[in-house]
Every structure is written in structure tokens, then in C-alpha cells.
Amino acid sequence: QVQLVESGGGLVQAGGSLRLSCAASGLTFSSFRMGWFRQAPGKEREFVAAIRWSGRSTYYADSVKGRFAISRDNAQNTVYLQMNSLKPEDTAVYYCAAGSPMGGSYYAQPGYDYWGQGTQVTVSS
Numbered sequence: 001q002v003q004l005v006e007s008g009g010g011l012v013q014a015g016g017s018l019r020l021s022c023a024a025s026g027l028t029f030s031s032f033r034m035g036w037f038r039q040a041p042g043k044e045r046e047f048v049a050a051i052r053w054s055g056r057s058t059y060y061a062d063s064v065k066g067r068f069a070i071s072r073d074n075a076q077n078t079v080y081l082q083m084n085s086l087k088p089e090d091t092a093v094y095y096c097a098a099g100s101p102m103g104g105s106y107y108a109q110p111g112y113d114y115w116g117q118g119t120q121v122t123v124s125s
Contacts, residue, residue: 002026002114004096009119012086016123020081022096022116030074033099035112036081038092038121045095049081050106059106064090086123093118 008020020036035050049070050059058070069082079096097112104111 002098004098004114004116006094006096006116006119009094009121011122011124014086014088014123014125016086017082017084018086018121020083020094020096020119020121022079022081024077024079024096024098027098027114029077029098031101033101033103033106033111034070034072034079035097035099035106036070036079037095037097037109038090039095039118040089040092043092045109047107047109048094051079052106053101061107083121086121088123088125091121091123093120 003025005023012018031053036048037045038048039045047061048064049068051070051072055072067085072079095118096116098114099112
């Protein structure tokens with residue numbers, strides 16, 4: 001059974017930083033693309049960042065480019081999202097997702113097969 005467990009969310013002031021983690025189990029982690037999505041209240045879930053199975057390529061939404069960084073540790077079956085210069089509009093539930101290497105677009109939800117339960121990030125102004 002595949003499990004993705006996010007952690008590291010919380011309340012932070014604007015301009016601050018948080019590091020999200022997603023621990024994966026039940027899958028060959030090093031073979032999967034990993035992504036982060038987020039959903040703000042009243043809005044649809046949107047793409048944030050993704051990383052290839054090898055870690056050699058990363059992808060970002062324009063809204064977070066230059067502020068967020070995705071990375072992975074295949075030995076620890078964990079993917080990270082370092083979030084810097086946080087803004088109130090980054091407030092959302094952040095979800096970790098895993099997808100097969102040939103799963104289509106990295107930027108779209110259909111490209112992922114497994115999802116975590118989410119972790120809340122709240123940025124105060």
C-alpha cells in the first residue's frame with residue numbers, strides 16, 4: 001500500500017521560510033516522479049513544483065519560481081519543498097504526489113497516481 005505523508009507545515013509570517021517533507025512508502029521511490037500541489041480555500045488544486053525520478057530536472061509554477069526549491073533524497077524515500085520569501089497568497093493545503101516516469105505532464109494532476117493527505121501552510125501578513 002502506497003503512503004505519502006507530508007510534514008513541516010505551520011504558521012509563518014510573510015517573508016519567512018518553511019520546509020515541507022514528504023515521506024513515501026510502499027513504492028519504488030527512486031522510480032517515481034514527485035510533485036507538490038496546493039489548494040487554497042475556495043480555489044482549485046494547483047501545481048507548485050515537481051522533480052524527475054533522478055532529481056536532475058525540476059519544474060516550478062511561475063508563482064513560486066525563485067522562491068521555492070524542490071529536492072529529493074532517494075536513499076530516504078523523501079521529497080522536500082523549501083519555501084522562502086513566503087507570501088500570504090501561498091496560504092494553502094500542500095499535497096505531495098507521486099507518479100510514474102512516463103505519466104504525462106509534470107504540471108498536471110493526471111500525471112500523478114498517488115497523493116498524500118496534505119499539510120496546512122498559513123502565511124500571515
